[in-house]
Amino acid sequence: MSNNGGHGAGVRTALVIGGGVAGPVTALALRRAGITATVHEAYPSAADGVGAWLGLAPNGLAGLAAVGADAAVRAIGQPVPGVVMADGAGNRLAGFGGFPELPATLTMPRDRLFRALTDHAVAEGVRFAYGKRLVAAEETPDGVTAHFADGTSATGDILIGADGIRSTVRTVIAPQAPAPEYGGVLSFGGYAAADSGVETEPGAMHFAFGRAFMGYWRGPDKRLIWFAGLPTDTPPGPAELAQVPAAEWLTRLRELYAGHVPGEQLLRHTGPDELMVVGRMERMPSVPHWHRGRMVLVGDAVHAPSSSSGQGASLAIESAVELARCLRDLPTPDEAFAAYEALRRPRVEAIGLHAAAVNKVKAGKGEHAPVFPAPEEMFRPLHFHRIEWEEKVRAGVTP
Structure with a gap:
């Protein structure tokens, strides 16, 4: 160019x-x-x-x-143009298909x-x-x-x-x-089996808020890709994180997301080899x-x-x-x-x-059901x- x-x-x-x-x-x-x-x-x-x-x-x-x-x-x-927002009980709060004049x-x-x-x-x-x-x-x-x-x-x-x-x-x-400012959450991601029983809307990223938050969508190979957080006030450092077996993290996540829709189901269909330990959720203050x-x-x-x-x-x-x-x-x-x-x-x-x-x-540490604009x-x-x-x-x- x-x-x-x-x-x-x-x-x-x-x-x-x-x-x-x-x-x-x-x-x-x-x-x-x-x-x-x-x-x-x-x-x-x-x-x-x-x-x-x-x-x-x-x-x-x-x-x-x-x-x-x-x-x-x-x-x-x-391409994942849409967004679906729901609560942790599975109730749909809002949906959005993307702006038709913009790329996905x-x-x-x-x-x-x-x-x-x-x-x-x-x-x-x-x-x-x-x-x-x-x-x-x-x-x-x-x-x-x-x-x-x-x-x-x-x-x-x-x-x-x-x-x-x-x-x-x-x-x-x-x-x-x-x-960097720690956001109070350890971040994880993973892949749940395609036949986990969790429904998704085509081309949509789903956000499920509640006692715990989870985002997910269906990937190109039909597995469900998810990301979630484990709240903790005293996060381990990268070396400590790496020493914890994936199966242990998965157990902790399953305990946290028990009763969460669809977090409980997604985690049940995710194995230790499909778990990604991302680390501390951080941002830069001004x-x-x-x-x-x-x-x-x-x-x-x-x-x-x-x-x-x-x-x-x-x-x-x-x-x-x-x-x-x-x-x-x-x-x-x-x-x-x-x-x-x-x-x-x-x-x-x-x-x-x-x-x-x-x-x-x-x-x-905030409202369990955040109020979002349209x-x-x-x-x-x-x-x-x-x-x-x-x-x-x-x-x-x-x-």
């Missing part, structure tokens, strides 16, 4: 730290803006293996379309999205460097130098932290930035400083909204595209970063706060949001 101008901020090269969702999309967007970006990923290779599933909403797909990556992701995603939300395993975005970026000429765990970054007269754990370094005009909720770049930019000098944050590194939002990947994609527009059109990195923050902060923080409220419900009203400001790539960003922009 050709770019349309570029170098507005005098930026020709960028170091992108992190190769998840935000990293490849940022590099693609920068390339379209005329800026050469190299993605530095801490792990030795692109993500592989089975992981938790995620949803990519229509606004996220629109962001991918702006950088030509939407077709690559549509090829791996399962797609669901997919997280690692398959990482791989699709990486493969597409590589095909477009983006360079990836693996085994590059950032340990320090410093501004130099010519730009920013990143230092990696393997003893190597790299220099670019700017450095972009796309390194997730435990961002190293965030600690460099703002050492006093808050840590980060006071998104950028400093020639360094800036994007995606979960600065605005992870927690999985309750259904918007984490989509917001990361939006921010990557918006950041590239600002760097394309404004004269200095500082002005570009300030405009990017002004354009993005209100939206991502509002979505994050709403997700935090939902987390309280899931943790048993689904159309709830999803419209999320799904219709568009970043107009061709529009010029003005200095001193406000939301």
Whole structure:
């Protein structure tokens, strides 16, 4: 895809730290803006293996379309346009078939999205460097130098932290930035047998609220894919989580979801080998400083909204595209970063706060039957949001 101008901020090269969702999309967007970006990923290779599933909403797909990556992701995603909300006794509360003028939300395993975005970026000429765990970054007269754990370094005009909720770049930019906030719930996912007896509406994601929350839908292989939470005030760390056998977690979940419709049934038809231990449900509280000098944050590194939002990947994609527009059109990195923050902060923080409220419900610390607006009203400001790539960003922009 050709770019349309570029170098507005005098930026020709960028170091992108992190190769998840935000990293490849940022590099693609920068390339379209005329800026050469190299993605530095801490792990030795692109993500592989089975992981938790995620949803990519229509606004996220629109962001991918702006950088030509939407077709690559549509090829791996399962369309799930509808939503059905119910209580834990099986009573339907609301339904929504999706906006007919928008593409359907797609669901997919997280690692398959990482791989699709990486493969597409590589095909477009983006360079990836693996085994590059950032340990320090410093501004130099010519730009920013990143230092990696393997003893190597790299220099670019700017450095972009796309390194997730435990961002190293965030600690460099703002050492006093808050840590990720635990939402009171350990997250799990799994696969229940196709013949579990649980009914689903075609193309619909089901949400069942009650004493405990569960979401589920029917996957491409007809098995039921579900996600659920185990409320706990004192969550174990990743190492402790890994030491608990899957069968033990399953027992605890079955106890919690006894009497829940359809949680009890889904868990009864899920074996230990079909359980995914996702870990602590977390979000980023408001980060006071998104950028400093020639360094800036994007995606979960600065605005992870927690999985309750259904918007984490989509917001990361939006921010990557918006950041590239600002760097394309404004004269200095500082002005570009300030405009990017002004354009993005209100939206991502509002979505994050709403997700935090939902987390309280899931943790048993909020209303058992949350009052939702009509689904159309709830999803419209999320799904219709568009970043107009061709529009010029003005200095001193406000939301």
